[in-house]
Amino acid sequence: MAAKSGNRTVIYVVVGVLVAVVLIAWAFMMFAGGSKTKVAATYTTTVQGSVVVAGKQAANTVDVYEDFLCPICGRFEANFSGELTQAINSGKIQVRYHPVAILNRATNPAGYSLRAANAGVCAAEAGIFPAYHEKLFTEQPSEGSAGLTDQELIDKANQVGAPATFANCVSSGKYSKAVTAETLRAAKDTSLRAEGSNGFGTPTVTVNGKRADLSDDNWLTSISK
Amino acid sequence: MLLADQRHSWLDVVGTLARLGLAAVWIISGGIKAADPDQTYVAVKAYDVLPAPGVAAVAAALPWFELALGLLLLLGVGTRLVGVISAAVLLLFIAGVSQAWVRGLHIDCGCFGGGGDVAPDQTSYGTELLRDTGFLVLAAWLIIRPRTLFALDDVLTRGDRESVGGGGS
Numbered sequence: 001m002a003a004k005s006g007n008r009t010v011i012y013v014v015v016g017v018l019v020a021v022v023l024i025a026w027a028f029m030m031f032a033g034g035s036k037t038k039v040a041a042t043y044t045t046t047v048q049g050s051v052v053v054a055g056k057q058a059a060n061t062v063d064v065y066e067d068f069l070c071p072i073c074g075r076f077e078a079n080f081s082g083e084l085t086q087a088i089n090s091g092k093i094q095v096r097y098h099p100v101a102i103l104n105r106a107t108n109p110a111g112y113s114l115r116a117a118n119a120g121v122c123a124a125e126a127g128i129f130p131a132y133h134e135k136l137f138t139e140q141p142s143e144g145s146a147g148l149t150d151q152e153l154i155d156k157a158n159q160v161g162a163p164a165t166f167a168n169c170v171s172s173g174k175y176s177k178a179v180t181a182e183t184l185r186a187a188k189d190t191s192l193r194a195e196g197s198n199g200f201g202t203p204t205v206t207v208n209g210k211r212a213d214l215s216d217d218n219w220l221t222s223i224s225k
Numbered sequence: 226m227l228l229a230d231q232r233h234s235w236l237d238v239v240g241t242l243a244r245l246g247l248a249a250v251w252i253i254s255g256g257i258k259a260a261d262p263d264q265t266y267v268a269v270k271a272y273d274v275l276p277a278p279g280v281a282a283v284a285a286a287l288p289w290f291e292l293a294l295g296l297l298l299l300l301g302v303g304t305r306l307v308g309v310i311s312a313a314v315l316l317l318f319i320a321g322v323s324q325a326w327v328r329g330l331h332i333d334c335g336c337f338g339g340g341g342d343v344a345p346d347q348t349s350y351g352t353e354l355l356r357d358t359g360f361l362v363l364a365a366w367l368i369i370r371p372r373t374l375f376a377l378d379d380v381l382t383r384g385d386r387e388s389v390g391g392g393g394s
Contacts, residue, residue: 007382009381009382010302010303010306010378010381010382011303011306013302013303013381014303014306014307017293017302018290018293018294018310020291021286021290021293022286022289024289025286025288025289026285027283028285029231029282029285042355071267071270072263075263075266079263091332142273143271215261221303
């Protein structure tokens with residue numbers, strides 16, 4: 001009898017600890033997910049080359065380098081897009097979105113990164129950038145997949161109210177050259193590199209020209225100006 | 226009698242090393258995952274076997290589950306049971322990596338490494354499987370012979386060393 005109760009204690013302890021750990025982790029996940037606010041964008045965008053400038057001139061400039069295929073960029077958007085939108089709406093920051101194409105080889109056929117980046121700039125030209133940008137990230141295709149076709153990129157834009165000119169902008173690759181040039185510029189810009197890294201990656205974010213540490217959840221809220 | 230005792234203590238040392246080794250594996254692996262939840266989310270998603278809510282649930286719980294397994298092993302609580310659970314988790318990992326290999330997915334974020342993804346010849350499925358199999362051997366030892374030194378199991382099941390289940394036999 002003594003043996004049984006001893007073994008039982010051990011089993012209870014092990015199972016109890018493991019179940020508790022999983023439940024606590026899930027509770028935290030729910031809590032973090034629930035505290036994220038969804039904010040509608042009220043700002044307007046302009047296009048400079050291939051850079052999408054969101055909001056009016058502000059005391060702080062935030063530069064965001066993203067590849068629409070990059071999974072961590074998708075996480076970045078899921079975590080911070082609400083806060084970013086709020087800060088742009090309120091005029092605290094102006095964001096310069098740099099859609100870049102560093103993962104062209106990660107789809108089959110290659111090149112989704114570039115076509116998506118081009119479509120992103122097209123969306124700014126069409127006045128639907130905030131909704132379209134968000135949509136491409138929440139419905140992001142996986143690395144190693146086929147990505148989205150031009151037609152799928154156009155369909156998604158139509159769902160958020162794209163004008164008729166959008167389709168031509170996508171299929172002609174109107175901003176592809178500018179995106180490629182911006183990607184090369186960013187890749188050579190050593191101020192965009194993480195400490196100890198000898199290359200450029202996405203997402204990269206700078207606040208007033210200084211690289212932000214995205215592992216710090218308060219990187220955006222701690223901007224003082 | 227004396228010979229038998231010495232043989233036992235030698236096996237106990239090997240078992241202790243297996244226990245602490247597997248503990249280190251889980252604590253390091255769980256610690257890395259806990260420190261970078263977004264990377265963990267992306268890694269789980271890259272296996273491409275779960276729907277989005279499942280990815281979120283696994284990515285949220287896995288680091289802490291691994292750390293808990295490591296802690297239980299470190300303390301030596303329920304060594305055999307934790308060995309069984311460790312083996313089950315490792316088999317799941319091996320299945321996940323194998324299916325990715327077979328399907329030709331290249332599991333790498335491609336986001337932080339110098340502006341590009343890992344070339345197909347740079348994936349290391351073989352090494353990963355070999356490594357996981359090595360860990361599985363540690364778990365197997367603890368399942369077959371869970372008796373180790375400095376384990377809390379000795380305290381928890383004191384008074385009966387002949388018991389078959391649990392940890393202290």
